[in-house]
Amino acid sequence: MSDRREGKVILVRPGRVVVDLGSETVSAFVRGGLKIGPRQSRHVLAVGDDVILDLERGEPVIEEVLPRRNRVSRVAPGDPKAPVEHVLAANLDWLVVVLSLELPRFNPRVADRLLVLAEISNVPPLMVFNKSDRSEEEDPTPLYRAIGYPVLRTSAWTGEGLDSLRDALTGKVSLLAGPSGVGKSSLLNALRPGTERAVSAVSKATGKGVHATTAAHWFSLPGGGGIIDSPGIRGIQPWGLTPRSLPGCFPEFRDLPACQFRDCFHREEPGCQVRAAVEAGSIAFSRYESYRRLLDDASGTATS
Ligand code: GDP
Ligand code: ZN
Numbered sequence: 001m002s003d004r005r006e007g008k009v010i011l012v013r014p015g016r017v018v019v020d021l022g023s024e025t026v027s028a029f030v031r032g033g034l035k036i037g038p039r040q041s042r043h044v045l046a047v048g049d050d051v052i053l054d055l056e057r058g059e060p061v062i063e064e065v066l067p068r069r070n071r072v073s074r075v076a077p078g079d080p081k082a083p084v085e086h087v088l089a090a091n092l093d094w095l096v097v098v099l100s101l102e103l104p105r106f107n108p109r110v111a112d113r114l115l116v117l118a119e120i121s122n123v124p125p126l127m128v129f130n131k132s133d134r135s136e137e138e139d140p141t142p143l144y145r146a147i148g149y150p151v152l153r154t155s156a157w158t159g160e161g162l163d164s165l166r167d168a169l170t171g172k173v174s175l176l177a178g179p180s181g182v183g184k185s186s187l188l189n190a191l192r193p194g195t196e197r198a199v200s201a202v203s204k205a206t207g208k209g210v211h212a213t214t215a216a217h218w219f220s221l222p223g224g225g226g227i228i229d230s231p232g233i234r235g236i237q238p239w240g241l242t243p244r245s246l247p248g249c250f251p252e253f254r255d256l257p258a259c260q261f262r263d264c265f266h267r268e269e270p271g272c273q274v275r276a277a278v279e280a281g282s283i284a285f286s287r288y289e290s291y292r293r294l295l296d297d298a299s300g301t302a303t304s
Contacts, residue, residue: 002054002056003054003055003056004052004053004054004055004063005021005052005053005055006021006050006051006052006053006066007019007020007021007022007026007050007051007053008020008048008049008050008051008091008173009045009046009047009048009049009050009051010025010047010218010220010226011047011217011218012045012046012047012216015029015030016028016029016030017030017045017051017062019051019053019060019062020218020220020226021053026053026055026060027060028051028053028059028060028061028062029059029060029061029062030044030045030062031061031062034062034065044065045062045065046071046087046088046089046090046216047088047089047090047216047218047228048071048089048090048091048092048173048228049065049066049068049090049091050065050066050091051063051064051065051066052064052065052066068090068091069090069091069092069122070090070091070092070121070122070123071087071088071089071090071091071092071121072087072088072089072090072092072095072117072121072123072175072233072238073085073086073087073088073121073238073239073240074086074088074236074237074238074239075236075237075238075239083239085239086239088175088216088230088233088236089175089216089228089230091173092121092123092173092174092175092228093123093124093172093173093174093225094123094124094125094126094168094169094172094173094174094175095114095117095118095121095123095124095125095126095174095175095177096125096126096128096169096174096175096176096177096178096227097111097114097115097118097125097126097127097128097177097178098128098130098176098177098178098182098183098184098187099111099127099128099129099130099178099179099182100129100130100131100134100181100182100183101129101131101132101134101138101139101140102131102134102135103131103134103181104179104180104181104182106129106138106140107179108140108286108287108289108290109289109290109293110178110179110234111127111140111144112286112287112290112291112294113234113290113294114177114178114233114234115127115149115249116238116241116246116249116250116290116294117177117233117236117238119248119249119250119251120238120239120240120241120245120249121238123175124150125149125150126149126150126152126168126174127141127144127149127150127151127152128151128152128153128154128161128165128178128187129141129151129152129153129154130154130155130156130182130183130186130187131155131156131157131182131183132153132154132155132158132160132161133155133157133158133160141153143284143286143287147251147252147287148251149251150168152164152165152168154183154187156183156186156187156189156190157186159190162187162190162191165187165191166191166221166223169191169221169225169227170221170222170223170224170225171221171223171224171225172225173225173226173228174225174226174227174228175227175228175230175233176188176227176228176229176230176233177230177233177234178234179234180231184229188219188227188229191221191222191227192219192220192221192222193222215230215231215232216228216229216230217229217230237297241294241297241298242298243265243295243298243299245298246291246294246295246298247265247266247274247291250287250291252277252282252283252284252287253266253274253283253291256273256274256277257273258273259271259272259273259274260272265295266291266295267292267295274288274291275288
């Protein structure tokens with residue numbers, strides 16, 4: 001009689017993972033031959049992977065990795081001629097993009113970069129504008145709502161919007177992203193009362209921006225589901241982002257009439273419908289500016 005159970009990977013260590021089985025968490029052994037997909041991956045398993053465990057032997061062993069719905073991956077540091085995919089998290093319901101309007105000031109480049117990461121990863125983004133208790137000069141939320149992204153306004157201080165945030169995240173698996181100082185830890189603490197993770201303790205101890213790692217930490221939510229915090233996520237080079245795939249990551253570019261040239265990169269080409277829409281004001285200039293920055297980045301470092 002075999003004892004096979006399905007669970008979710010919540011922590012990855014070399015050769016071992018911690019798997020949440022619902023009723024309990026167990027540490028499991030990863031066999032050397034276990035692989036997912038055709039590409040070489042730096043880490044075979046990622047946080048969020050759904051796996052089948054064999055509990056029959058003395059030590060739980062990963063038998064099988066179930067197909068991934070989606071994944072957030074970066075280009076692993078190394079030889080750019082032989083890029084290797086590093087999967088940071090898999091099977092996500094949300095990429096939660098946390099931003100603030102003030103302290104730090106809203107930066108459209110950072111926001112748009114994370115939205116593109118969500119799009120290329122096939123993970124729906126949820127934009128959270130925190131520090132809603134502060135007065136703002138310009139409100140970028142209508143712009144993003146018009147594009148079609150879900151937007152919440154929250155305050156970890158006054159509690160505004162926290163019920164909506166909790167509703168959106170409970171029972172789901174979310175990856176948390178955003179600049180430092182916007183209130184990610186504060187929101188995590190608010191959603192998980194009693195958590196030992198003190199606000200800013202980590203960043204204060206290590207100094208701002210120093211050694212941003214991409215190690216993923218899993219936080220279970222009281223009502224089910226979890227939040228994956230991966231502090232280095234905002235700086236990663238997204239896997240699969242090329243000058244060809246980039247325009248598809250801007251939803252407002254999708255339903256325009258065709259450009260004069262089929263292979264238009266929406267730069268200075270004549271008859272470009274994206275630029276026409278920017279000039280007509282139906283595409284926000286700040287979004288187009290982000291597109292151009294990302295296009296330059298992707299042109300320099302193209303992966304598959
Ligand atoms: P993180 O770097 O994104 O994890 O941000 P923290 O949670 O460490 O918060 C950074 C600073 O912003 C701290 O001083 C928090 O107390 C403060 N902060 C967090 N949330 C809010 C909020 O909703 N309103 C205001 N005014 N300040 C906040
Ligand atoms: Zn064009």
